[in-house]
Amino acid sequence: MTGTREWDIRKLRILRTLSERGTVTATAEALLMTPSAVSQQLSNLASQLGVTLLEAHGRRVRLTDAAHLVLRHTESVFAQLERADAELAGYLRGETGTVRVGAFSTAVPALVVPAVRRLRAAHPGLEVRVREAEAAEAYDLLSSGRVDLALSLAAQAPTARDPRFALVPLLADPLDVALPADHPLVERDGLRLADLSDEPWIFGGSGPWSEITLAACESAGFVPEQAHSAAGWTAILAMVEAGMGVALVPRMAAAERRRGVAMRVLERDQPRRHVLAAVRRGSETSPGIARVLSALREPSRAG
Template identity: 60%
Template structure:
């Protein structure tokens, strides 16, 4: 029978619903002769009449009803595809897989997803927890579409990955209760040069801790190795050492240790977004990035991001 013309199928459906060629023409913004031509062309393609008189109206023949029954399925699916595509192009539908480290999930990604669930409920965000350095590997492998990572050194990891600064997360220092400097005014990071330190054995966080201490003029002596913030804060509270703790990790957490800001040193860690080059303008991805930027701005200002 050759290729099916969707216009003819839509015209057939309109005639069935309207009952007359004239009424169908008005609905479709065509002339009555234009509707008749489409129906005649469909009849020739099928090899059977499509319409028969029914009083002052017309009705579909059995052959036409068979065609329309299948056409409804096709047209309905295409209309759903058109609606979904329109949502995709406006960043309101689709799926974005995000790889992120734990504190970024709680402090940045969850609030952004909550906003998206209200503003764009057809846009699905799938979260994959991974260490900060692992997120970029997941991204390069195609396992996620967007990564939240930590910058160590200049932003940028090669031509295949596009990184953008998202948030400068302040680093506070955690001290054991009763520590001699716990209540010291004007506490400086250099004041802790002789303390035993707690931080990870590898990865961005080790480099961030060592870099912050290097800026203060010393190399931290690592007494204990840990990466989980609950474990680190528990060890600090027990008097096993001191640690730098990102403010995102402390959000909503009652720390068992004494936590002090370091305004004179202002150590920070840089949270970045990372995407594969060429995908950064994909509408759903742009929508997620925009919501993350809103949340990051609110966090930087010390406020609470609003939904909607």
């Protein structure tokens, strides 16, 4: 029997207002209804709940014990609805909810973690969940709905014509040259990439980072001699420190720098790698995702 009762929120509000105002007439005025409509709605509520809610008391009505019991539970219901309404409003403003981010390794400490810190301070109800993933995995996760936003190099991103995704440029990450600390070119003024054409180079054997290094050197007028191949910055910088070669290193990888490595800015012909975010097309206007995108772009605006 309990499961068949119909708890009508609108009618419960009328009952609560009657409890507060005391008369059907005052309740009708407060709710912009007619007295007959108030009476009819309360009669319907009594039928739905299977109890008597009102009893005559002279020329007025008063609430029965059953009505007071209903109201005790109603207050809890209304309080929970208020909390739900506030949380929903926060979600619609992008202040609550969860945004799942897939990001490549150097982007996590350089971009994502600072963005999460800013969001925690400004919007503590908005949760960001981070998953380290290189481009191929990140776009699979995004396409399947397991992340909401993917960070990658532009060189690894889908084409802008891909109907599944919207691409959002984040920043152009400068590439500095890593030299052994005792290298004779460390102190050269106006160091250019072409000055390193005779050096042994360290970069990945394939993939976008190899392509970025090769393209940068070719733009400077030479093809680099690949003396050693490595993909991780820890390995690359360890070899530079040991005097085994030189390397282009993204500024975002600054946390990996070593004492025995000198980082030089190539002021005249500095190459850059472009970093972007991708979301499922149409979701870029979702308030939570828009806030995360704004926080990710903040370092580039500040820089």
